[in-house]
Amino acid sequence: MSGQYAIESHNLTRRFGTVTAVDHVSLKIPRAQIYGFLGPNGSGKSTTIRMLCGLLQPSEGTAQVLHHQVPRDAEKLRHKLGYMTQRFSLYEDLTVRENLKFIADVYALPAARRKHRIDAVLSRYRLDDRANQRAGYLSGGQRQRLALAAAILHEPELLLLDEPTSAVDPQSRRDFWESLFELVDAGATILVSTHYMDEAERCHRLAILDDGQVVAEGTPKELIDTIDATVLEIEATDLRRARRVLDSHPFVKSVAQLGSRLHALLDQDTTEPISRIHSAFDQAGIEAKIEAATATLEDVFVAATTFARA
Amino acid sequence: MSQALTRMMAIAGKEFRQLRRDRLSFGMIVGIPLLQMILFGYAINLDVRHLSAGVVDYADTWLSRNRVAAAVATQVIDLTHRAASPAELEILLRRGEIAVGIYIPPDFDRRIRERERSAAQLLIDGSDPTIEGIARQLTQLPVAQRAGANTVSGSAPVFAVRTYYNPERRSAVQIVPGLIGVILNLTMVLFTAIAIVRERERGNLELLITTPVRTPELMIGKIAPYILIGLVQVTLILLAGAWWFGVPIRGSVTHLYAAALLFIAANLALGLLISTLAKTQFQAMQLTFFVFLPSLLLSGFMFPFAGMPSIAQSIAEIFPLTHFMRLVRGILLRGADLGELVSEMYALSAFFLIMMTLAILRFRKRLD
Numbered sequence: 141m142s143g144q145y146a147i148e149s150h151n152l153t154r155r156f157g158t159v160t161a162v163d164h165v166s167l168k169i170p171r172a173q174i175y176g177f178l179g180p181n182g183s184g185k186s187t188t189i190r191m192l193c194g195l196l197q198p199s200e201g202t203a204q205v206l207h208h209q210v211p212r213d214a215e216k217l218r219h220k221l222g223y224m225t226q227r228f229s230l231y232e233d234l235t236v237r238e239n240l241k242f243i244a245d246v247y248a249l250p251a252a253r254r255k256h257r258i259d260a261v262l263s264r265y266r267l268d269d270r271a272n273q274r275a276g277y278l279s280g281g282q283r284q285r286l287a288l289a290a291a292i293l294h295e296p297e298l299l300l301l302d303e304p305t306s307a308v309d310p311q312s313r314r315d316f317w318e319s320l321f322e323l324v325d326a327g328a329t330i331l332v333s334t335h336y337m338d339e340a341e342r343c344h345r346l347a348i349l350d351d352g353q354v355v356a357e358g359t360p361k362e363l364i365d366t367i368d369a370t371v372l373e374i375e376a377t378d379l380r381r382a383r384r385v386l387d388s389h390p391f392v393k394s395v396a397q398l399g400s401r402l403h404a405l406l407d408q409d410t411t412e413p414i415s416r417i418h419s420a421f422d423q424a425g426i427e428a429k430i431e432a433a434t435a436t437l438e439d440v441f442v443a444a445t446t447f448a449r450a
Numbered sequence: 451m452s453q454a455l456t457r458m459m460a461i462a463g464k465e466f467r468q469l470r471r472d473r474l475s476f477g478m479i480v481g482i483p484l485l486q487m488i489l490f491g492y493a494i495n496l497d498v499r500h501l502s503a504g505v506v507d508y509a510d511t512w513l514s515r516n517r518v519a520a521a522v523a524t525q526v527i528d529l530t531h532r533a534a535s536p537a538e539l540e541i542l543l544r545r546g547e548i549a550v551g552i553y554i555p556p557d558f559d560r561r562i563r564e565r566e567r568s569a570a571q572l573l574i575d576g577s578d579p580t581i582e583g584i585a586r587q588l589t590q591l592p593v594a595q596r597a598g599a600n601t602v603s604g605s606a607p608v609f610a611v612r613t614y615y616n617p618e619r620r621s622a623v624q625i626v627p628g629l630i631g632v633i634l635n636l637t638m639v640l641f642t643a644i645a646i647v648r649e650r651e652r653g654n655l656e657l658l659i660t661t662p663v664r665t666p667e668l669m670i671g672k673i674a675p676y677i678l679i680g681l682v683q684v685t686l687i688l689l690a691g692a693w694w695f696g697v698p699i700r701g702s703v704t705h706l707y708a709a710a711l712l713f714i715a716a717n718l719a720l721g722l723l724i725s726t727l728a729k730t731q732f733q734a735m736q737l738t739f740f741v742f743l744p745s746l747l748l749s750g751f752m753f754p755f756a757g758m759p760s761i762a763q764s765i766a767e768i769f770p771l772t773h774f775m776r777l778v779r780g781i782l783l784r785g786a787d788l789g790e791l792v793s794e795m796y797a798l799s800a801f802f803l804i805m806m807t808l809a810i811l812r813f814r815k816r817l818d
Contacts, residue, residue: 193660195816211816218662229657233471234464245460246661248453290657 146171146298146329147192151201154187161187163352164201169331169345174324176343177333178441184352185333186226189302192331193223206298219247222296226303228283232276236267236286239275240293247294261289265319281312288316292323299323301332305339317342337438348444356444360437367435369393369443370406370413376421376428385424386417394442403433405443457663461671465645469675475641479679483633483686490629491622491695498580501549504531504542509558517570518552521588539573549575550588615700615783622695627782628751630687631713631774634680636742638714641676642721643734651731665813669806673718680714681707700785708788709777712798716770719805726812745769750776773797 147169154162162184169175177185190196192205194214203210208217230239240261244254262268265285270278275286284304291299301320305313317339320330332343340346341360348356348363356363376382379402386392386404391413394405406413414430421428469475503521507514522529527550533539539551551573555561561569572589576582616623649655658668684707691697699706720741728734747753748766755766766772773794780786788795 195656195659197816215662215664218660221660223657223660225653225656227653227656229653231464231468231654232652233468238464238467242460242464243661245456246658246663248456248662 144170145204147175147203147205147331149188149192149201149203152188152191152198152203153200154184154191154196155199160352162191162198165349165352165354166201167347167354167357169329171329172324172327173344174320174330174332174342176340176346177331177349178335178337178340178346179333179349180335180445183349185349186302187352188349189223189300189331189333193217193221193300219294220297222291222294222299224287224291224299224301224304226306228275228287230275230283230287230290233274235272235274236278237262237271239286240290243290243293249294257293257295261293265289280307281309281315284308284312284316288319292328297328299328299330301330303333303335305334305336313339337436337441340441341437348441350445356440363440364435364437367440367443368408369435369439370408370410371433371435371439372404372406372413372417372430373398373433374402374404374417374428374430375400376402376426378426381424382421382426382428385420385426389417389420391416394446396442403439405439453662454664454667458667458671458674461663461668462674465672466675469679479637479683480686482637483683484690486629486633487626487687487690487694490625491691499525501527501581502530502547503527503550503552504533504539504548505529505552505554506533506536506539507552507554508556509554511559513562514554514558514570517554517558521552524588526587536571536573543573543575546575549578549581620695622691623697623783626687626691626695626697627778628749628775629691630684630710630778631749631771632746632751633683633687634710634714634774635717635745635771636738637683638676638680638717639721639724639742640735640738641679642673642718643724643728643738644731645672645676646722646725647728647731647734650729659816665810669722669810669813673715673722676718677711677714680717681710684710697782699782701781702787705788706778706781709774709781709791709795709798712795712802713770713774713777716798716802716805719802719809720770722809723805723812726809745771748772767797768801770798770801 145168147167149165149167152162152165152167153160165184165188177188179185187196191198192203192210194211194217197211205217206220208214210217231242234242237258240258241254244258249257262271265288267282267285267289270282275283278286284307288301288304291301305316308316313336320332324330332339334340343360345359346357346363347354358366374382374386379397379400383395383397383402386395386402391407391410392404393407396403404417410416414432417430418428505518507518518529521527531542531548533542533551536551536553539548539553542548543551553571553573555570558569561567574582646655649658688697688699688706692699721738724734724737724741728737744765748758748762749755749769749771750766751771755763755772758766777788777791777794780791781788
């Protein structure tokens with residue numbers, strides 16, 4: 141039955157000296173979907189991706205990538221795998237076309253297919269008019285399109301993208317995600333790490349990583365529906381004082397200001413949360429309007445990453 | 451197999467293209483040999499002249515003045531200071547204002563006549579090894595011949611010297627062939643060491659190792675362009691040496707290039723090994739000089755190999771430069787062929803194979 145999964149990891153762990161960067165990560169990543177790693181910097185996203193493509197040796201645990209054991213059989217995976225590094229890693233002193241030709245040769249694409257593929261990605265990623273420009277002179281968005289073009293030039297089954305949109309503007313990010321869905325429609329599996337909520341929401345499934353551990357996993361909808369918190373929105377006359385009152389109550393786990401409102405996450409087990417907060421505000425002489433709100437993915441993220449630590 | 455070739459060619463081609471666009475590196479390929487050539491060819495002259503000298507002449511006779519004039523006439527020394535006492539000479543010597551001090555005692559004429567003791571004294575700055583050797587030449591000066599007088603004439607020497615291969619004893623002829631080795635040694639090791647470390651620093655390697663490129667393909671593809679560059683450098687030095695300094699090519703040019711090719715390969719393999727040890731380009735440069743300096747000093751390029759203690763000689767035998775120095779001097783100046791120098795070729799091959807194996811074993815297609 142392992143056929144439905146592109147990646148299966150079991151207790152994957154990586155330690156650097158005394159620091160555990162990835163701590164017993166077990167995942168099943170289905171084929172032909174976009175799977176997201178959501179987590180703050182240093183949560184182990186990059187290290188996990190690097191172990192999955194055989195760049196780093198796990199300290200513990202195993203991983204099967206497209207039925208190959210990594211890192212033992214990582215070499216057999218090379219033709220099926222595309223990897224886009226967090227930092228731009230093509231050659232800045234070569235032109236766009238030279239970079240693509242180099243990658244095509246390194247994957248030993250036959251001459252006819254090479255030409256066809258290079259022309260195809262150049263036009264798909266709107267790089268035709270930049271083809272003879274050096275990669276070092278491209279804008280952030282163009283570089284990212286070039287990096288993606290290079291990663292998919294050999295039409296890999298599995299694409300690993302390590303924070304691909306960290307240096308590009310919102311419009312480029314939208315375009316980028318459109319092209320990811322195209323690739324998935326064509327049958328590719330994509331694993332993408334991000335720290336943007338809106339990107340995480342676009343994934344078919346995602347894992348929230350914190351401190352090297354998977355703290356939540358599922359589809360975005362599942363994660364929102366099963367959030368381990370009560371979400372309230374509060375409108376009050378004096379937001380700063382209201383916030384101080386909320387912070388003084390231990391059942392209030394997190395408060396964030398959204399314009400003229402406060403967005404609060406409360407312990408799931410709090411009984412009658414609205415009336416409890418009302419009475420707290422009355423004591424402090426604050427007038428407020430309080431109503432239950434639907435959770436967002438950001439709430440899920442905050443709940444999963446901060447509640448566990450508390 | 452053809453895929454492996456495609457990948458190697460891709461890497462070599464990319465490397466070449468990058469090099470062509472890196473004006474500074476490209477300039478160094480031509481600039482380093484030419485600059486070194488001018489420096490070593492003109493500035494370094496083993497035939498030392500014009501050492502500054504001071505004299506104390508207590509005798510102040512015709513004979514003593516004649517002796518000093520004869521010493522100056524050799525052009526080995528220039529008389530720059532006159533001192534009042536030997537103590538003053540010592541001060542001048544210590545300050546580095548003179549390299550040679552001449553002390554002529556009051557009884558100089560009598561000493562010359564009796565020939566029992568040395569007539570005068572030379573004070574020599576022994577802190578510079580070459581000065582000492584050169585200044586000693588002054589002691590060989592024939593004893594003065596007073597016009598018409600019957601002073602002693604020197605007897606004929608036991609040995610008459612005939613200098614083979616470089617009869618005029620021109621320094622350039624001795625230095626330029628060795629310079630080929632020195633320049634190749636420095637540039638080849640440095641270029642390859644930096645070439646791979648640079649990819650690591652810029653993040654290119656992280657991408658490259660997730661591709662199907664195999665380690666030996668990467669290594670060979672990386673060094674191939676530099677072999678060509680090395681051969682260009684050899685040609686440049688040979689031509690410049692022949693035109694400017696009249697350095698002869700007495701042996702077979704083919705044999706010379708064969709030896710150079712093996713020497714280049716040995717240095718590139720060493721550069722690759724360094725690149726697997728260094729994390730930054732700066733470290734790669736430091737490691738290169740860490741190896742280059744002993745290799746230069748022990749190779750026999752600057753200091754005579756025969757004069758080294760046996761332990762230094764054994765260490766020198768490890769370095770490719772030592773063997774190439776013998777090969778290039780043998781082929782260029784003595785007209786020897788490779789058959790006569792085959793043991794040096796074996797030594798270079800062994801060095802290449804060992805370094806290449808170590809480099810491939812050390813290079814992991816991983817980041818940790």
